[in-house]
Amino acid sequence: MRAEIVAVGTELLLGQIANENARWISERLASIGVDVLHHQVVGDNPDRIVEAFTLACERADVVLVTGGLGPTQDDITRDALAAFLDVPLDRHGEIESLLRAKFAGLGRGMPESNLRQAQVPQGCRYITPIRGTAPGLVAELPGGGRIYLMPGVPLEMVEMMEGTVLPEVRALSGPAAIVSRTIRCTGIGESRVAEMLDDLFRALTNPTVAYLASSGEVSVRLTASAATEEAAAAIIEPVGNEVAARLGDAVFTMEGESLEGVVVRLLGERAIKLALAESITGGGVGKRITSAPGASSVFCGSAVVYTAEAKHVVLGVERATLDGPGPVSEACAREMAAGARRLFSADVALALTGAAGPEPHGGAEPGTVWIALDAGKVRHARGYVAAGERDRVRRWAEQAGLDLVRRYLEGRELPSSDRII
Amino acid sequence: MRAEIVAVGTELLLGQIANENARWISERLASIGVDVLHHQVVGDNPDRIVEAFTLACERADVVLVTGGLGPTQDDITRDALAAFLDVPLDRHGEIESLLRAKFAGLGRGMPESNLRQAQVPQGCRYITPIRGTAPGLVAELPGGGRIYLMPGVPLEMVEMMEGTVLPEVRALSGPAAIVSRTIRCTGIGESRVAEMLDDLFRALTNPTVAYLASSGEVSVRLTASAATEEAAAAIIEPVGNEVAARLGDAVFTMEGESLEGVVVRLLGERAIKLALAESITGGGVGKRITSAPGASSVFCGSAVVYTAEAKHVVLGVERATLDGPGPVSEACAREMAAGARRLFSADVALALTGAAGPEPHGGAEPGTVWIALDAGKVRHARGYVAAGERDRVRRWAEQAGLDLVRRYLEGRELPSSDRII
Numbered sequence: 143m144r145a146e147i148v149a150v151g152t153e154l155l156l157g158q159i160a161n162e163n164a165r166w167i168s169e170r171l172a173s174i175g176v177d178v179l180h181h182q183v184v185g186d187n188p189d190r191i192v193e194a195f196t197l198a199c200e201r202a203d204v205v206l207v208t209g210g211l212g213p214t215q216d217d218i219t220r221d222a223l224a225a226f227l228d229v230p231l232d233r234h235g236e237i238e239s240l241l242r243a244k245f246a247g248l249g250r251g252m253p254e255s256n257l258r259q260a261q262v263p264q265g266c267r268y269i270t271p272i273r274g275t276a277p278g279l280v281a282e283l284p285g286g287g288r289i290y291l292m293p294g295v296p297l298e299m300v301e302m303m304e305g306t307v308l309p310e311v312r313a314l315s316g317p318a319a320i321v322s323r324t325i326r327c328t329g330i331g332e333s334r335v336a337e338m339l340d341d342l343f344r345a346l347t348n349p350t351v352a353y354l355a356s357s358g359e360v361s362v363r364l365t366a367s368a369a370t371e372e373a374a375a376a377i378i379e380p381v382g383n384e385v386a387a388r389l390g391d392a393v394f395t396m397e398g399e400s401l402e403g404v405v406v407r408l409l410g411e412r413a414i415k416l417a418l419a420e421s422i423t424g425g426g427v428g429k430r431i432t433s434a435p436g437a438s439s440v441f442c443g444s445a446v447v448y449t450a451e452a453k454h455v456v457l458g459v460e461r462a463t464l465d466g467p468g469p470v471s472e473a474c475a476r477e478m479a480a481g482a483r484r485l486f487s488a489d490v491a492l493a494l495t496g497a498a499g500p501e502p503h504g505g506a507e508p509g510t511v512w513i514a515l516d517a518g519k520v521r522h523a524r525g526y527v528a529a530g531e532r533d534r535v536r537r538w539a540e541q542a543g544l545d546l547v548r549r550y551l552e553g554r555e556l557p558s559s560d561r562i563i
Numbered sequence: 564m565r566a567e568i569v570a571v572g573t574e575l576l577l578g579q580i581a582n583e584n585a586r587w588i589s590e591r592l593a594s595i596g597v598d599v600l601h602h603q604v605v606g607d608n609p610d611r612i613v614e615a616f617t618l619a620c621e622r623a624d625v626v627l628v629t630g631g632l633g634p635t636q637d638d639i640t641r642d643a644l645a646a647f648l649d650v651p652l653d654r655h656g657e658i659e660s661l662l663r664a665k666f667a668g669l670g671r672g673m674p675e676s677n678l679r680q681a682q683v684p685q686g687c688r689y690i691t692p693i694r695g696t697a698p699g700l701v702a703e704l705p706g707g708g709r710i711y712l713m714p715g716v717p718l719e720m721v722e723m724m725e726g727t728v729l730p731e732v733r734a735l736s737g738p739a740a741i742v743s744r745t746i747r748c749t750g751i752g753e754s755r756v757a758e759m760l761d762d763l764f765r766a767l768t769n770p771t772v773a774y775l776a777s778s779g780e781v782s783v784r785l786t787a788s789a790a791t792e793e794a795a796a797a798i799i800e801p802v803g804n805e806v807a808a809r810l811g812d813a814v815f816t817m818e819g820e821s822l823e824g825v826v827v828r829l830l831g832e833r834a835i836k837l838a839l840a841e842s843i844t845g846g847g848v849g850k851r852i853t854s855a856p857g858a859s860s861v862f863c864g865s866a867v868v869y870t871a872e873a874k875h876v877v878l879g880v881e882r883a884t885l886d887g888p889g890p891v892s893e894a895c896a897r898e899m900a901a902g903a904r905r906l907f908s909a910d911v912a913l914a915l916t917g918a919a920g921p922e923p924h925g926g927a928e929p930g931t932v933w934i935a936l937d938a939g940k941v942r943h944a945r946g947y948v949a950a951g952e953r954d955r956v957r958r959w960a961e962q963a964g965l966d967l968v969r970r971y972l973e974g975r976e977l978p979s980s981d982r983i984i
Contacts, residue, residue, distance in 0.1 A: 154586075156590065156599075157599075158773055159586065160581045161581060161602070164581075164582070165575070165578045167578070169577065169579070178578075180603065180604060180615075181602070181603070183585070187600075322577075332633070332634075333633075333634045333635070333676055333696075336676060350573075354580075355716070363574075424850045424865075425847060425865050429846040429847040432844075432845025433954070441869050442870050442872070443867045443868045443877065444865075445877075446853075447864045448849075448858070448862050532854075
């Protein structure tokens with residue numbers, strides 16, 4: 143079964159909103175094993191909407207259309223469907239009564255413009271709206287295909303997808319199931335990951351693999367299809383384990399967790415309290431930690447010490463360190479970590495200092511980062527030079543810091559100083 | 564001039580990400596007066612990519628393609644372009660040298676897979692990548708059209724759009740000038756803003772207006788077109804001033820600055836040093852302040868005090884306050900601000916405490932937020948209850964806090980306690 147999604151709306155072509163409806167619908171269709179091969183977006187133009195319907199119905203079994211079912215003059219998707227099917231629009235008495243009752247329930251009269259929404263192309267079914275006033279429309283095509291029209295308002299679209307369209311499409315498409323698994327890793331680049339895995343996937347068509355790189359992480363997503371969910375999961379299982387084995391301890395989750403989520407979960411499991419000392423990241427690590435569920439029972443706080451004076455006064459970094467090796471140095475990172483551990487009475491503290499650029503800072507070249515972990519008995523520091531712009535250097539510092547804590551909590555080898563990109 | 568956007572990537576068809584690239588490109592093309600009539604999305608399939616190129620080139624003068632230029636086996640957009648043009652791919656020596664130099668600069672050897680990125684369909688130009696390793700590609704079509712291939716990684720795409728593609732498309736599309744102005748405000752909802760301005764734009768077609776709401780801000784974007792840039796600017800000027808006058812001191816910029824950028828600029832102009840005390844935002848305000856240019860000379864640091872103990876030990880909040888009114892209270896916010904001002908020897912300090920939800924915290928209902936400003940002589944606190952989920956409550960707290968500092972620095976009236984949504 144092949145599906146295609148057509149979004150109607152000039153606001154999409156003007157870039158006022160992203161096509162989040164198509165993303166959501168695609169994700170739901172993938173979850174029931176239906177292949178989406180194309181998305182189209184067209185504006186509120188009758189000819190171009192009909193052309194889009196024609197193209198979509200040629201190449202897909204089911205076409206899902208969003209947008210243009212409202213009450214105003216520029217809502218013309220139902221007129222375009224009538225033109226495409228070459229049938230007249232009839233005013234539908236049941237819908238009219240429903241709309242009048244909706245407005246009466248709000249203590250208001252119905253504007254005449256809403257009568258447009260009671261029109262149905264001859265021979266089509268309609269889907270009753272619960273939240274809004276725009277009925278969905280369903281046309282069966284002579285060739286056996288089917289086209290669904292849904293409102294563009296996300297909540298109204300979701301209501302019709304979940305209530306009517308998905309169950310109907312699932313019934314049409316048979317019992318196939320799709321299972322996905324995402325393996326996420328950090329501290330390793332996308333092309334290196336692909337190199338380590340490519341031979342594994344060159345011969346495989348099920349599961350398929352997709353690499354997604356963003357913000358210092360690489361996600362490897364495996365997707366398997368089979369007759370049942372259990373069978374699809376069984377196909378993925380050995381391949382997922384092989385991927386994880388090859389990528390080794392760069393993998394921080396096979397369950398789709400965020401890196402900060404993994405750290406907070408591990409802290410909770412081990413009843414360990416964490417404090418931070420942040421300079422280069424400015425509070426970014428604290429923000430990520432506190433966005434993870436359960437942070438309040440394992441996170442004490444973060445001393446964001448942006449100036450040399452604050453590093454000395456708040457965290458007790460020695461003036462000799464600041465004047466000697468400087469604020470971007472192994473010694474400073476280690477003293478910051480020790481200071482944060484003491485200040486917050488934490489079990490383990492992570493410190494991050496560096497020169498984010500574009501200017502050198504504290505005698506260090508842009509991109510230089512020192513991170514230190516202090517857990518009392520275990521103390522570790524790591525320096526590296528990152529390439530790229532300020533935002534990227536800061537984001538990678540967050541990743542490197544969180545990953546150092548993750549590796550410590552998992553009892554893995556702690557990475558030594560090096561260059562990363 | 565008609566443009567069309569083609570996005571290549573199975574991850575879009577699986578619903579893993581929304582087509583934000585097409586949104587951004589559309590917005591930029593609209594701003595230079597270029598009509599986008601269609602978006603297409605296709606997966607990593609050679610035949611379907613060629614079909615999409617064929618269709619797009621039939622109906623548009625300029626086709627902008629994103630995605631599939633990476634180094635892995637599933638990156639096949641450049642191969643599809645060669646097939647569409649019916650020309651061979653040549654390995655390009657300059658690109659190869661550039662890529663080898665990039666990897667050498669990072670102290671690493673280049674993986675063989677990256678050599679794919681040095682391939683150029685015969686007769687095409689390439690666009691040198693600055694951030695990434697994927698060159699863009701440009702093909703002139705026999706019928707006079709043009710097709711641009713750009714990477715799917717947003718930062719790399721944006722770099723090529725701004726540096727090469729937009730200037731070239733603008734040159735192709737003739738001498739009309741488009742000038743945009745974005746007026747940004749916070750603390751006021753989108754529908755209220757539209758209500759305050761709608762009569763102004765009902766009769767106007769030049770400039771056009773677009774409202775964009777996100778993350779506690781509303782942007783009013785005016786776009787005027789005229790024969791010259793000066794003429795377009797002269798059309799916008801009086802309308803922009805009228806918009807600003809109606810929205811009053813909710814407006815924090817007419818120059819497109821970020822809220823944190825405005826705060827850091829004002830601090831610098833007034834030589835005032837800022838400290839923070841963050842609980843509900845977990846370091847998010849510090850992260851935003853330190854992302855603005857010039858932060859290092861005006862920002863001392865932030866005490867992220869997530870536990871009651873840290874509020875007491877680090878900032879000197881009285882135990883009686885924590886046990887009485889509690890950690891989410893006016894008294895606690897005021898003591899946090901005073902403590903941060905003292906700890907960092909700052910001129911002014913901002914404190915934020917609250918219950919982000921979904922659970923109540925410290926006796927306060929989810930959504931309750933207290934922010935306090937302490938500038939020695941001026942002291943101010945404001946409480947409110949925000950609706951929505953945890954992330955939204957935290958983001959709005961950042962906005963409310965930064966805006967309180969902005970209003971203080973601009974000498975405006977400071978907002979009193981209230982409910983916001």
